[in-house]
Amino acid sequence: QKEVEQDPGPLSVPEGAIVSLNCTYSNSAFQYFMWYRQYSRKGPELLMYTYSSGNKEDGRFTAQVDKSSKYISLFIRDSQPSDSATYLCATNAGGTSYGKLTFGQGTILTVHP
């Protein structure tokens, strides 16, 4: 079993839809949670960074963490064609792991006009 599981999709939605992306993790030591966006043949770009359970909002993006069920989500409101990319969740245990990230498989999202 992988430490971080993410549905690879692909996911296709119409412009303006609400997108829900999800990951589950198995390691209770994971404390920090991130969502990255990666366009084709580019490096990942950090979208959201959370620590505690609950919601964190930034513009059209909302990150949600539920540590009790080991479940993390990213919601995109009013999705745009420019949101079409691969979305990667990532976690880290902190402490002596020195920022070493464990990534999910990535979900390919296409927003069509």
Added chain:
Amino acid sequence: GAVVSQHPSWVICKSGTSVKIECRSLDFQATTMFWYRQFPKQSLMLMATSNEGSKATYEQGVEKDKFLINHASLTLSTLTVTSAHPEDSSFYICSARTVSSYNEQFFGPGTRLTVL
């Protein structure tokens, strides 16, 4: 701020040759840099962690003699793929973290390596 560059962005080489990839933090000092490998439509797999002035720490299954990492300064780390073979063809991405960023990593744009 927090810009990471990689050079080259794309390289094609013959089997048996060595290729060096550079990773630079342009506007901050990177105490730690990470090297990842990504196959098409797959996630990033951590290859090694590189701390300035010390030997890199390699992940299980990564050959340290094949993937040489040097982190000579706080703004530069290099990955050398030695005696490259077609199976080494992949997308190599570096990331960097600062003293204060703790768990936040800033990624470079990646280098696409094709070994013929």
